[in-house]
Amino acid sequence: MQYESLDHFLKTGQSALAKGPIALVFVEDDVELDNTLRHHIDLGFKSVITFMPLDFKLSEEVTEQIHRVTLTCAPRSVVFEIINQIIQAAPGVWMYYCYNAEYLYFPFCETRSVGEMLAFHTEERRNAMLSHVIDLYADDLTTHPNGVDVDHAMLDGTGYYAHARHDARGQLLERQLDMSGGLRWRFEDHIPYERRRIDRIALFKAKKGLTLLPDHTFNEPEYNTYSCPWHHNLTAAICSFRAAKALKSNAGSTFDIPSFRWRNSVPFQWNSRQLMDLGLIEPGQWF
Numbered sequence: 010m011q012y013e014s015l016d017h018f019l020k021t022g023q024s025a026l027a028k029g030p031i032a033l034v035f036v037e038d039d040v041e042l043d044n045t046l047r048h049h050i051d052l053g054f055k056s057v058i059t060f061m062p063l064d065f066k067l068s069e070e071v072t073e074q075i076h077r078v079t080l081t082c083a084p085r086s087v088v089f090e091i092i093n094q095i096i097q098a099a100p101g102v103w104m105y106y107c108y109n110a111e112y113l114y115f116p117f118c119e120t121r122s123v124g125e126m127l128a129f130h131t132e133e134r135r136n137a138m139l140s141h142v143i144d145l146y147a148d149d150l151t152t153h154p155n156g157v158d159v160d161h162a163m164l165d166g167t168g169y170y171a172h173a174r175h176d177a178r179g180q181l182l183e184r185q186l187d188m189s190g191g192l193r194w195r196f197e198d199h200i201p202y203e204r205r206r207i208d209r210i211a212l213f214k215a216k217k218g219l220t221l222l223p224d225h226t227f228n229e230p231e232y233n234t235y236s237c238p239w240h241h242n243l244t245a246a247i248c249s250f251r252a253a254k255a256l257k258s259n260a261g262s263t264f265d266i267p268s269f270r271w272r273n274s275v276p277f278q279w280n281s282r283q284l285m286d287l288g289l290i291e292p293g294q295w296f
Contacts, residue, residue: 012078015091018058019098025056025076026095029103030123030212032113033092035082036061040157040254041110046071048112053122054105060091061109082108089221096215103127105212110157110250113140113211116243116292118281127212129295130243137232140211140245141169141289144191145277146253146269156253156269164248165191166275166287169207174233184234192252192269199262200252211247236293244291246284248277 012018032054034046049057060080082088092106115126130138147158169190174182188208193200209225210232220228227233236242256262284290
């Protein structure tokens, strides 16, 4: 289905918001469009809704399986405004959001659907799930100068750090962490401080009054926690070329980075087992 604007979608596309989980995919450029959408369709989302400019092209096969809303995802604040409008339009529905050239992985996603995973998470009385944004990057920037190469994608096998999170008064926030690592850590001189974190609450259950803030956290503290007080819960990963694209498209950084590779780079195997082995996603009590 094609919608000419967000208002048009909210007025006529309510069926897409009736049952979750739903995926919201925000398109910033024309990189990896079909692959991004196909990946999330295959995970079992009930609806995949993409927000993208009218002139961007998709394959006919993908177009038939998504809801497409004409929109330019700039400035950056537009994405948060859209998500918050959709939260209020679909209370009680599980939602997920990402950008193009990003791919959701959760434990056992090769054989279990995102709906099955969230059903278990809901039984554990969790209404949100922590996701780590794991930077992917091209093995060779000479042949792939935009930093994107799905056939030879690399990620950092080590170098991830958790920092205790504090509020504006310096008080420790319970079960909340600021995560860092990947390209945003290694090339931090080129990344604004407020965008260096790699934690994102990408999966959450909408409810009235819930608001996503510009730092990818929510106005309700429990939504920002990594687990319940009693045991570890499931976590997910968003494997993302977004930082690589930004670093290679920005004139202030592209000439300073001849390669993203370092001694701890490893090939990405495009499976959840590797991410669990590296400690980047947590199966919790889900076996």
